[in-house]
Amino acid sequence: MTKRVALTDALTGATEIFAQPPWHLEGIRHFQNGDLVKLVHDDGTTRLIPIRSCTSGLFERFRDW
Numbered sequence: 001m002t003k004r005v006a007l008t009d010a011l012t013g014a015t016e017i018f019a020q021p022p023w024h025l026e027g028i029r030h031f032q033n034g035d036l037v038k039l040v041h042d043d044g045t046t047r048l049i050p051i052r053s054c055t056s057g058l059f060e061r062f063r064d065w
Contacts, residue, residue: 010050025065
C-alpha cells in the first residue's frame with residue numbers, strides 16, 4: 001500500500017506530496033525555529049525539507065513510514 005504525505009517547504013512555501021514507495025523517511029531533526037525532514041528516494045536522491053515549527057502533527061504524519 002502506498003503512503004503519502006504533503007510537506008510545505010518553510011523557505012519557498014512550495015508544497016509537495018511524497019509517496020512511500022519510492023520515498024523513505026531517513027529522519028526528522030528538531031531545531032529551535034523548525035524541523036528538518038530527510039527523505040531518500042529509491043534511486044538514491046536525498047531531499048532535505050525545512051518545515052516550520054508550527055506544523056502540528058509532523059511525527060504523526062510519518063508514524064507508519
